[in-house]
Amino acid sequence: MRGRAHVYPRAHINTDEIIPARYLNVHSEAELAKHAMEDIDAEFVKRVQPGDIIIAGDDFGCGSSREHAVWALRGAKVSAVIANNFARIYFRNSINNGFPAIECQDIAQKVQTGDELEIDLKAGSITNVTRKETYTFVPMADFAVEIMQAGGLLEYVKAKA
Amino acid sequence: MGMTITEKIFAAHCGKKRVVPGELVNAKLDLVMCHDVTTPPAVEMLEKRGMDRVWDPDRVVVTPDHFVPAKDILSAELHRSLDRWVKRHHIRHYYPLGRHGVCHAILPEKGHILPGEIIVGGDSHTCTYGAFGAFSAGIGSTDLAAALYAGELWFRVPETMKFTLNGAPPEGVYSKDIILEIIRRIGVDGARYMAMEYDGSTLSHLSMEARMTITNMAIEAGAKSGIIPADNVTEAYIRERRHDRPKYEVYHSDPDAKYVAHHTIDVAAMEPMVAFPNLPSNAHYIGDVRSDIGIDQAYIGSCTNGRIEDLRIAAAILKGRKVKARTMVVPATTAIWKQASDEGLFDIFYDAECVISTPTCGACLGGHMGVLAADEVCISTTNRNFVGRMGSPKAKVYLASPATVAASAIEGRIVDPRPYLTKRAAAE
Known part of the structure; x- marks a missing residue:
């Protein structure tokens, strides 16, 4: 997983900013993607390229339960979000979709917008190709990996039934 | 070591004597709440995978509430999709326009919420139902789809933060002021992933409606749930709405239950x-x-x-x-x-x-x-x-x-x- 960083160091980037409710009358990822991050950065959708990575501070994705937040980012071809930590519903939604939510302390202070990052999910490491630095993170919990390996929560549930 | 009310509810729903915070459990669900924004995507996910079933239609309550009356053509399509799904699965507890209401107000009002239950819903303010001594939490559409299909869901048993509310609210101070004061103190992620449990003499001054305002905003402190033990106010509220006299369990935290923190709010001195x-x-x-x-x-x-x-x-x-x-x-x-x-x-x-x-x-x-x-x-x-x-x-x-x-x-x-x-x- 490799892409350029978009750094939003603020805490509590909420789902209303990630995908405003005025666009929740659809749930196609391509449609939602047109408004990804609109209320925090209206230019984001113009700059984002496939594989790019969002970097944030504490409590990313707080607020509503809308899974549309994950779908909007994935629709915009974002490959992962790395933050100090995540709000719980966003985190569940992310895992359930097999969309990486990586917890790495102070990442927003180490990385700058435009840095090229490479993530190794298995090893739990992020390489900053631009700055020639490596950061480690705690690999995801086993159950999360199981759900992701099954292809998402529904596949996991179906296989068990 | 004793258990909190939340731990007791989880233990009872996963067939264990005890559970501890941090433990991952697969818990049986008593009720699932569905509305017009997050349910249609869940239904599409199930259909796409050939999993279009509802484990128990009588344990699902549906009301369109977010974009009602339909604000545009696309939201009208969401309502139609919800309506067709309800009819296809013969879901009885359906409140379409004319009988509708904001989900977290109508479910309690119609007597659907009972103490000791585990309730999930495709909306972050599902934590409201904790006012009845139930565990309830908001989930996204994929979780909702899994819940509807299987009637169970994985949970990480949350740590509990305790709040003791003391005294009668003075004139002009309401339960909204109490929860805003709590969130001011601990911050919007102060109880992230946790259950917020309440006790104290203030509760006896609060109606079920006022209590629901407090548990409703648990999510605004990042919490998984808010919970107020059921008492005679709760029981009277349910008796008024459920003439079939349903059975339910009333749980209380043990005196030696473990809390990550304990905050005391002097409600009598608030403004x-x-x-x-x-x-x-x-x-x-x-x-x-x-x-x-x-x-x-x-x-x-x-x-x-x-x-x-x-x-x-x-x-x-x-x-x-x-x-x-x-x-x-x-x-x-x-x-x-x-x-x-x-x-x-x-x-x-x-x-x-x-x-x-x-x-x-x-x-x-x-x-x-x-x-x-x-x-x-x-x-x-x-x-x-x-x-x-x-x-x-x-x-x-x-x-x-x-x-x-x-x-x-x-x-x-x-x-x-x-x-x-x-x-x-x-x-x-």
Whole structure:
């Protein structure tokens, strides 16, 4: 997983900013993607390229339960979000979709917008190709990996039934 | 080591004697709540995988509430998809338009919520139902799909943070002020992933409606759930609504249960609170609020404060007065609407020149029915004041109790509601 960083160091980037409710009358990822991050950065959708990575501070994705937040980012071809930590519903939604939510302390202070990052999910490491630095993170919990390996929560549930 | 009420509920739902915080469990669900925004995607996911079934249609409650009445063609399509799914699976507990209501108001009102249960819903404010001594949490659409299909879901048993609320709320202080004070103290992620459990002498002064305002906003502190042990107030509320006398378990935390922290709130010494833009934690005592914050709109409604008690509080202040700021009154359910009408509250709102709406989540989440223009300022009884929450990302939203919002509507600026309460009492 490799892409350029978009750094939003603020805490509590909420789902209303990630995908405003005025666009929740659809749930196609391509449609939602047109408004990804609109209320925090209206230019984001113009700059984002496939594989790019969002970097944030504490409590990313707080607020509503809308899974549309994950779908909007994935629709915009974002490959992962790395933050100090995540709000719980966003985190569940992310895992359930097999969309990486990586917890790495102070990442927003180490990385700058435009840095090229490479993530190794298995090893739990992020390489900053631009700055020639490596950061480690705690690999995801086993159950999360199981759900992701099954292809998402529904596949996991179906296989068990 | 004893268990908290939340741990006991989880243990009972996964067939274990005890569970500990951090443990991952697969728990049986008692009830699943569905609405018009997050359910249609869940249904599509199930259909796409050949999993279109509902494990127990009688344990699912459905109401369209977010974009009702349909705000545009696309939301009308969501409602149609929801309606077709309900009929296909013979879901009995369905509240379509005309009997509808904001989900977290209508489920308790119709007697669907019982103590000791595990309830999930495709909405972050599902934590509201914890007011009944149940565990309830908001989930996204994929979790919702899995819940509907299997009737069980994985959970990480949460740690619990305890809040002891002491004393009778003074005049002008309501449960909204209490929860804003709590969020001010611990922050919008102060209870992230945790259960917020309440006890203390204040609870006996709070109706079920007032308690629901407190558990409703657990998510605004990042919590997984809020929980208030069931007592005789809870039992009376259920008895009034359930003539079939359902069985349920009432759990209490053990005296030696473990808490990550314990906060005490001296409610008797509190004053009204106002949360400033753009976080619910940005709360100030009304005495510290500048007197020149003008408002363009006042909003009274939502799953937080759109119940009959809230409308009565607002009406008592608005009676015989006119508003200076555009004021939306949004009863949370059809039954509340009817009761407000029967009690003559609509005459008061009409005379005060308020807009009275059909039940809807509406402008609380910036959907429709009162969204804000750039640079407009709104004081609202709702639960979130994030950037763009009620309309333009350049609008500003302040959160407060129905009393503070009503008094502010009259003056066209944010004011202390207490002089209005005292004046009224002196006159009568």
